[in-house]
Amino acid sequence: NxxxxxxxxxxxxxxxxxxxxxxxxxxxxxxxxxxxxxxxxxxxxxxxxxxxxxDDTTSAITSSTDYKQDFESIIFPPNAWQTPNSSFSWQSIIVDSGSNCLPNKVTYVDHYHISQRGDEAFLISNKVKLGNGPSAINYLTYDYSYSGFSSAHDDGFRIDISNDCGHSWDSIYGAFGADLATTSYQSSVWFPTCDSWQTDTINLSSLGYNNDTIMLRFVAINDYGNQFYLDNININGDNIVTNKNIENYSLWLYPNPSNGIFSVVSNYHNLDYEIYDLMGKSIKKGKLNENEKTINLKKENPGVYLAVFKISHTTITKKFTIY
Incomplete structure (x- = not known):
């Protein structure tokens, strides 16, 4: 060896x-x-x-600067985007009816001609630096259009996010078949119509992503169905505070995942906190000080939660898992 x-x-x-x-x-x-x-x-x-x-191609989100990817470039994938090798891949195409009802270049997956059911194709974005601030909201929007072939062919679409340069990924959205379709089944190769486009919005801040440098992975899951089209991937920020106005606080929540007992390490002594489930329901709130730096959630069900810490004029959100 x-x-x-x-x-x-x-x-x-x-x-x-x-x-x-x-x-x-x-x-x-x-x-x-x-x-x-x-x-x-x-x-x-x-x-x-x-x-x-x-080449560092990180895009920064501010209250006046959004991230936009409309796939109109002559180069595909766009600069700093990736399409890793697989049995099929994302491609670019000009359609007669884009989301604005005019001819547009979009990206799509040709499920109709791909027979490898269950295989996945990735389209990975460049890095995006999300905005920060006590009431910051970072949200993802995108346009898509999909017609299935039949109920026996449920193509899928998933969105993953990474805040460690692509070493690990968390799924933030997924749908298959009829739950994904924007129009009725089509038994021949299908191209989008003006009224078949829909826009989806995902609040990244509510999922615990504020001030993170993220990458997004758009995943096409093949089931030998019909074409899936994607366009106008935007990340927008509201109530963003520039970095020079944010005090330098450090905070760690460990171990993560845990059996329900978490320790908090911070360079700030008095912390108000509130715990939420992923539906946005508050399940616990309290205060940490020099003598008490643990949070006991052993009574809660296993799953993923958000801890929101308020420090002076800054809010820090941490995502954690109870097993």
Missing amino acids: ATWNWSFPGGNPSTSNLEDPIIVYNQAGTYNVSLTVTDQFGTSSQTLSNFIKY
């Missing part, structure tokens, strides 16, 4: 013994990579200069 010794100057981690490591670069730039492989035939080393080029 071979052994692998990687060196990634400037990366995190900077070394690895894995065959296919995942490395994160926090600063834009060009980086060298070195690899030494040892097996029963000996040792071989190679250094590739300027092998990794990282």
Whole structure:
């Protein structure tokens, strides 16, 4: 068996013994990579200069600056977006009737001609820095159009979010078949009509994403049905406070996940908090001080919750899981 010794100057981690490591670069730039492989035939080393080029394409959300992706560029996927290899993929197409009832370039998935049922195709956004503030609201909107083939072919659509540069993903939306369709079944290749487009909105702040740097992953789940079209992906912010007006507070909630007992570590001593379930129902509120830095939720059911901490004029939201 071979052994692998990687060196990634400037990366995190900077070394690895894995065959296919995942490395994160926090600063834009060009980086060298070195690899030494040892097996029963000996040792071989190679250094590739300027092998990794990282352009930081993070988009920042403010009260006056939104993020917009309309797929009108001649390049697909758009700059800094990704379409990882799979048995099928997202593509661009010009349709006669976009969401504005005019010809538009959109992205779509050709489920009609893809027979690999259950396979998924990813469309991954560039990084977006969400806005912050005590009453900040960051929300995602997008337009979509879909006609199924029949009730026996339930194509699906899911949206995932990551706040760790794509190392892990959480699902924030999903629908299949009739729950996804915007018009009636069509037994031939289908193209959107003016009245078949719908707009969906997802409040990212209510899910615990404020001031995070996120990536979005749009997932097409194939069931050999009919075409799915997507356009006008926007992230908007209301009541955003610029970073220079936000005091520098640090707060950690651990362990996460937990059996219901959580400790809070913060550089601020007096914390008001309120716990919500994902339906927005308040289930507990209280105050933490120097002598009391734990939250007991052992009576609550397993699941995902949000903890909202109020510190001076700042609100910090943390998502956590009880198992």
